[in-house]
Amino acid sequence: xxxxxxxxxxxLEQRTKLGLKQAELGAKVGLSHKAISTIESGKRGTSFDxxxxxxxxxxxxxxxxxxxxxxPTWRGENNGx
Numbered sequence: 001x002x003x004x005x006x007x008x009x010x011x012l013e014q015r016t017k018l019g020l021k022q023a024e025l026g027a028k029v030g031l032s033h034k035a036i037s038t039i040e041s042g043k044r045g046t047s048f049d050x051x052x053x054x055x056x057x058x059x060x061x062x063x064x065x066x067x068x069x070x071x072p073t074w075r076g077e078n079n080g081x
Contacts, residue, residue, distance in 0.1 A: 005042030006067030012040040014058040014065075029053040 015025050015036070022040075023033035029050055031039075038044045046054070055062045060072040 007045065007065055008040045008042040010060075010065050010067070011036070011054060014054075014060060015040075018058070025057070028057050 011025075015022070018025075020028075021033070022036040025031075026033045026036045030053065031046070031050060035044070035046075039046055051062055051065065055065060055074075056076065058065070058072075059074040059076075061069065061075060063069045064072040
């Protein structure tokens with residue numbers, strides 16, 4: 001994989017786009033601010049459940065967060081998460 005931390009970079013990008021602090025994002029998805037920090041730095045990943053929570057929060061696809069596609073288009077329900 002060319003960019004080993006694409007997931008962390010995209011979480012940081014989307015969090016910043018929403019104007020959220022790490023602690024605020026963590027509260028929304030059930031993670032600590034430390035967990036968000038280590039995800040963004042590429043030191044850890046997350047569970048499938050938390051990946052889905054992040055996608056719902058950001059309204060982007062999980063494929064986008066994982067770096068499978070560069071298309072962030074949300075295809076889920078508008079009331080999810």
